[in-house]
Amino acid sequence: MFTVRTLAAACAWLAGAFAASAWTTAMPVHAASLHAAPKAEVIHWWTSGGESAAVRQVAQAYRDAGGVWIDTAIAGGDQSRAVTINRIVGGNPPTAAQFNTSKQFLDVIEADMLINVDVVARAQNWDQMLPAPIIDVIKVGGHYYAVPLNIHMQTxxxxxxxxxxxxxxxxxxxxxxxxxxxxxxxxxxxxxxxxxxxxxxxxxxxxxxxxxxxxxxxxxxxxxxxxxxxxxxxxxxxxxxxxxxxxxxxxxxxxxxxxxxxxxxxxxxxxxxxxxxGDWAKGEFTNARQVAGRHYGCMAGLGPASPYLIQGDVFVFPRTRDAQTVKAQQLLAQVVSQPTLQVGFSKLKGSIPVRTDVDAEELDLCAQKGIAIMKDRSRQAGVTEVYxxxxxxxxxxxxxxxxxxxxxxxxxxxxxxxxxxxx
Known part of the structure; x- marks a missing residue:
């Protein structure tokens, strides 16, 4: 959850870091709108018990940072993606939308309907920090188009x-x-x-x-x-x-x-x-108050050299000329990039944080296994949707x-x- 320190950092980041970003191509933010709470409609498909608990962490962090979260949950990934893309193409986009770390949103990028998030990527050194299978799908034409929240292993x-x-x-x-x-x-x-x-x-x-x-x-x-x-x-x-x-x-x-x-x-x-x-199933075990190693076991594969097939969840931001929407997008990008939020989200979602500078001691046995495996780049591979x-x-x-x-x-x-x- 956000602390006073992280909230202060968010405000400082919003004041400075985005000055050079693609977001500044939108219309200027008028003085009156600066005082309005950023309102973000977010489309996602996190509807199971564990997923719902996890997304509430993001929503609350956004509220703690001064925003208004409008939750548009649509059961089923295919249905949710279809609604998102149809709304973007139809000129009524949400503020942000969840996708998997894959080529699911490539067509929307190629149609120039998403805003790049290069400023966030540079500030957090994504080129060196993120695994290659994730970079390969969120970086297109030299620009980053999605803010990754976590890493999931599918198998x-x-x-x-x-x-x-x-x-x-x-x-x-x-x-x-x-x-x-x-x-x-x-x-x-x-x-x-x-x-x-x-x-x-x-x-x-x-x-x-x-x-x-x-x-x-x-x-x-x-x-x-x-x-x-x-x-x-x-x-x-x-x-x-x-x-x-x-x-x-x-x-x-x-x-x-x-x-x-x-x-x-x-x-x-x-x-x-x-x-x-995928390790999102662990969120259901957690929601049922079961403990890894006591009630259930988790195996990343059948042997110590099995490939670790990764993807994850990202937020994308449809292009807009509405100043208040731009403000809301900027704040949400900052919120989901915070290490504290990523740990809290992954504890409930079953994933591991995408950032490598987090304090992972709170995460469970299975997550610790995943974090240890991710240090071995020779085992990293993408899921089928990555390729x-x-x-x-x-x-x-x-x-x-x-x-x-x-x-x-x-x-x-x-x-x-x-x-x-x-x-």
Missing amino acids: WFWYSKAAFQKAGITREPASMAEFFAALDKLKAAGIVPLAHGGQAWQETVLFSAILANMGGKELYLKAMRDRDQATLLSPAFRDVLLAFKRLKSYVDAGSPGRNWNDATAMVIAGRAGFQVM LTPDQNGAMQDVLTAYWNTSMTAEKAQKSIANALKY
Whole structure:
């Protein structure tokens, strides 16, 4: 939460740092408007229990800094992004909007509909501080267009300690073979082995986890970043597809259409053993008053060298000529950049702060694991949306969900994915 010191710093920053920014291209701020509280309408999709608690931290920090927060929460990332883009294109943009750290907002940047945040980036030395996969998507044409709030890792393995005990699992699996063996033990004990939300994006997350853990960083990047046709059509990639489809036999009949947080609730209750999901799931454990290492476990991968697939949450600021909106955007950019806010947000959201100069002692066991891994740049890689355009990612997602839910062969899925990522 904001302190007097951080509020004073915010005021000083607003008075000086933005004097040279792109924001100054808006109309001058008249004296009368200087005394009005900055009012920010923020569109986001943080609607689950843990997410709602986290975004309240941002809203309160904004109020503490003198702003008025107007919350426009829209359930579902796809729906929220569509509303945001339609409003920007239609000339009725929000003050700010949440996106993932990905190419989701590239078209809006290319249409010159977002304001750059280079002044913030220079002040915080983003070129040196931020991981390369994040820089690659928020810096376009030499300019930064989004303020990152956190770092998420998409492919954590969450497990119930109670379920492990009931199934006689004594240690975390450290390979795909050990993972399948643990799933078999859970099934034999009458526990749902794998809690899965049967939605297309969740199938992509699950597939990404198998690709990263079976093929390692080299195979993952050749397939997703380079879209190398020989790799996509290789026996190694086919083996990944077969292992991915094999997981279907460990999922319960109620999976289709299930939300990710409802799948997390199954692990929280001990009705399921594992869930493969981003670290935003940890916010649900926290909201249920469960403690990492006591009630549940978290594995960043199946072994010490598995790629750490990162993205995160950012705020973007639609271009505007309204002086009061500019003022509100400036204040919000400062608020979400504060180390104290980033720690408080991540404690509830399940992520880790994007800034490296924060005091992370308050963060839990899983977050500490993530922070330690992030120090090893050799393990960093982006999620599929970091490397693929929305159209490419959507085409691959369509193939994966069809393969998961139908009798499509691995060979057909493999050829279809290669074709989808060919151009």
